[in-house]
Amino acid sequence: MADARSPSDRYRQGMSTRRKVLGDAHVDRASAASTPFDQPFQEMITEGAWGTVWSRSGISxxxxxxxxxxxxxxxxxxxxxxxxxxxxxxxxxxxxxxxxxxxxxxxxxxxxxxxxxxxxxxxxxxxxxxxxxxxxxxx
CATH class of the missing domain: 1.20.1290.10 (AhpD-like)
Incomplete structure (x- = not known):
C-alpha cells in the first residue's frame, strides 16, 4: 500500500482472492507496474472488487x-x-x-x-x- 498504513483485512482478503483467480504471475506483474499515480486505484479494486465482491460466498x-x-x-x-x-x-x-x-x-x-x-x-x-x-x- 502507498502509505504507512497497514493493509486492511478487506485488502488482504482481496489480494488472496485476486491471486487465486488471476494467478500469482498476473498479480505480480500488475503490482510491479503500479506507480504512486495508480496505487490508490489498485488498492480500491483489490478491496472492492476482489475483497468484497469476488470474496463473497453466495455464488461460486x-x-x-x-x-x-x-x-x-x-x-x-x-x-x-x-x-x-x-x-x-x-x-x-x-x-x-x-x-x-x-x-x-x-x-x-x-x-x-x-x-x-x-x-x-x-x-x-x-x-x-x-x-x-x-x-x-x-x-
Missing part, C-alpha cells in the same frame, strides 16, 4: 467468472475479457461455460459484442493450449 468462483465475462463482453472491455477468460483456468469455468455466457451476451447485449468476445476467447484458449499465460490488463 465459476459462476462469478461466467457473469464477469458476460458483463465485460457486453461492455466491450476486450482486455478484461481476455484476462478473465485466462482466469477460467483457476475459477473452474469451462469453455462450454464461457460459450454459454457469450450466447447470453448475443441475445441481451447484441451479436456484435458477442462476436468480438468469441474471437477474443478463441484466441485466449489457443494461447492457453500453447502454454502461453499471456499478459493483459493490470486489473
Amino acid at each position: 468462483k465459476r459462476e462469478r467468472s461466467m457473469i464477469t465475462i458476460a458483463l465485460l463482453a457486453a461492455l466491450g472491455h476486450d482486455e478484461e475479457v481476455a484476462m478473465h477468460v485466462r482466469a477460467t483456468a483457476n475459477t473452474g469455468a469451462s469453455r462450454e461455460d464461457v460459450c454459454e455466457a457469450l450466447m447470453h451476451v448475443a441475445i441481451y447485449a447484441g451479436v456484435p459484442a458477442a462476436n468480438r468476445a468469441f474471437k477474443i476467447a478463441k484466441q485466449v484458449f489457443e494461447q492457453m493450449d500453447a502454454g502461453d499465460t499471456g499478459g493483459g490488463s493490470h486489473d
Whole structure:
C-alpha cells in the first residue's frame, strides 16, 4: 500500500482472492507496474472488487467468472475479457461455460459484442493450449 498504513483485512482478503483467480504471475506483474499515480486505484479494486465482491460466498468462483465475462463482453472491455477468460483456468469455468455466457451476451447485449468476445476467447484458449499465460490488463 502507498502509505504507512497497514493493509486492511478487506485488502488482504482481496489480494488472496485476486491471486487465486488471476494467478500469482498476473498479480505480480500488475503490482510491479503500479506507480504512486495508480496505487490508490489498485488498492480500491483489490478491496472492492476482489475483497468484497469476488470474496463473497453466495455464488461460486465459476459462476462469478461466467457473469464477469458476460458483463465485460457486453461492455466491450476486450482486455478484461481476455484476462478473465485466462482466469477460467483457476475459477473452474469451462469453455462450454464461457460459450454459454457469450450466447447470453448475443441475445441481451447484441451479436456484435458477442462476436468480438468469441474471437477474443478463441484466441485466449489457443494461447492457453500453447502454454502461453499471456499478459493483459493490470486489473
